[in-house]
Amino acid sequence: MDQDGNEKASQPLTAPTESTDRVQLRRGAATNARKQFERTKSSTSLQGLTTSGGIGKRALERSTSASSFAASGLLRGNKGRGHSKIGASLGLKKDLISNDDHDLLQEGVAPTIPSPSTDAELWANEEGLRIVIDVLRILSRAFGLLSLSKFSEAAVEFESLPYEHLQSGWVQCQLGKCRVEMVNFEMAENHFRRARELDPSLHRDMEMYSTCLWHLKKETMLSTLAKELKDSNHNSPQAWVALGNAYNLRRDSDQALKCFQRAVQLNDRFAYAHTLAGHEYTDLEEYDKAQAEFRMAMSIDPRHYFAWFGMGVIYDKMGKNDLALIHFREAHRLNPSSSVVLYRVGTSQEKMSRTTEALRTYEEAIVLDPSNVVARFAKAKVQVNMGQLEEALKELDGILLISPNEANVFLLQGKVFQKMGNKELALKHFTWALTVDSKSSHTIRALIEKVDQSTDNVGERYEVKVDTDL
Known part of the structure; x- marks a missing residue:
């Protein structure tokens, strides 16, 4: 070879690219340089590569550690055959390298391969x-069960949770x-x-908490709950519902209605706020607006029985007992565990002169909630009308055992004794x-004077006395 060729062979060589397995030397390079380069390329070339892709000043040395060689290849992104084989033998795949292992690779330290889990760890x-x-x-x-309005069964399931989960805000709600x-x-x-x-x-x-405190x-x-919620988040619809309650x-129905309307503005998909607004309109005898709110609540949540109940109340006030019965029955279908809803079914049946059905409905409502004084009193009135x-x-x-200060109960008892001819007990x-x-x-x-006038003994008149011991 001529001198010009030898000088070119002594110049620094260009690093191999990712797309070629063999490096092309400049035209005219020495044959022995080509052979020497090819012999050392697959085993030692990456030890001398710098981060810019060229051969460094350090002398090329054959790698004595397969793991360090593979780590070097991974660091420099080289995809040659030699690196793929060694990397695969060590199980070091780029996609499976964690952040900690990547830091070790940058420091030139091979990552540790995790040991297989023991039987105890697998069991744990x-x-x-x-x-x-x-x-x-659970x-x-x-x-x-809660979504299906099976509240007693849902409560049993929630209470079966482990203590650490039971004592969480969401489960308690x-x-x-x-x-x-x-x-x-x-x-x-x-x-x-x-x-x-x-x-x-x-x-x-928290809107349900406010309703609980309202009852x-x-x-x-x-009031304290409403203030705390409002101070915590002024744009919370639950806070405005609590304030409305x-x-x-x-x-103050006017202010309550404004609060419920504000809750609807903040969340127009809040079915409960629409329903409460509908009940406020009902109390104000604005039945058209009330029906619009109830229908909106039903469109948002077709299973929202409280809206169906509100529609039944409106039709009951309007004297449309058949429509009221339809809506009360639908509310009862959606929430079969509500004694109050079933009682309203009975009142509609009674107004439609379906006395026997009404009596049976009142009995079912009492079975659901024996403390439902209103249903028990309605049942007693039906029994009086039927001669029982x-x-x-x-x-x-039984009502007096639950609520001993019900004047209507004493009045009905007096009428019953009057029908039975026991005027003394009636008075x-x-x-x-x-x-x-x-x-x-x-x-x-x-009523007392009417009983007194019908007394057989004219000389004996019953004197009304107020018993202050009751």
Whole structure:
């Protein structure tokens, strides 16, 4: 070879590219240089490569460590055959390298391959997965029952959760919702209060907490809850619902309606807010607007039984008993565990002169909730009209055990005794009614005088006395 060729062979060589397995030397390079380069390329070339792709100043040395050679290849992104074989033999794939291993590679240290898991570790992992699956199974079953309005069964499922999951804000709220629908407001309050203790920033389901406090007539606690929710998040629809319930408890329907409308503005898919607004319109006797709100709630949630119940109340006030019965029955179908809804089914049947059906419906409502005083009183009235006087007296005595200061119960008892010819007991019960409800004294005194005038002994007149010991 000429001198010019030898000088070109002594110049630095260009690093091999990723697309070629053999490196092309410049034209005129020495044959021995070509052979030497090809012989050392597959085993030692990457030891001398710099980050820019050229051969460094350090002398080329044959790698004595397959792992360091593979690590070097991975660092420089080279995809040659030699690197692929060694990388595959070590199980080092680029996609499976963690961040910690990548840091080790950058430092020139080969990553450690994890040792196989022991039987104890595998058993512990399986046990953990089994616990997670059991918890998810209970939650899914409980939430499904809650969605189907099977509140007592849902409460049992939620209470079967492990303690650490049971004592969470979300689960306590679900239990509170179940208790509200079961008309157990005292237990519902305990669950919601516990949820607030576990998660003070909680807003979801707080509208049901406010409804629970509304039923318990706890005005101070309801106002405090509304203020805390509103201060926490001024744009929370649940906060405005709570504030609306607080105004409603103060008999301020106008302000309550404004709060419910504000909740709807913040979340137009909030079915419960639409329903509460509909009930406020019903109290204000704006039935067209009330129906619009109820229909909107039903379109958002077709299973929202409270909206169907509200539509039934409107038709009942309008004297359309057949339509009221249809909506009350649909509400009962959606929530078969509600004694209040079933009672309204009975009132519609009674107004349509379907007395026997109404009596049976009242009995079913009492079975659902024996403490439903309104349903028991309605049943007693039907029994009186049907001539079942003894059965009516037993039902009225049962009501007095639950609520001993019901003037209407004493009045109905007096009428029953009057029909049975026992004027002395009739006058006594009318007097007790007057003691309990002095506001209705005019009506009660008229009944007493009617009984007194029909007394056989003209000289004996019953003197009305107010028993202050009751």
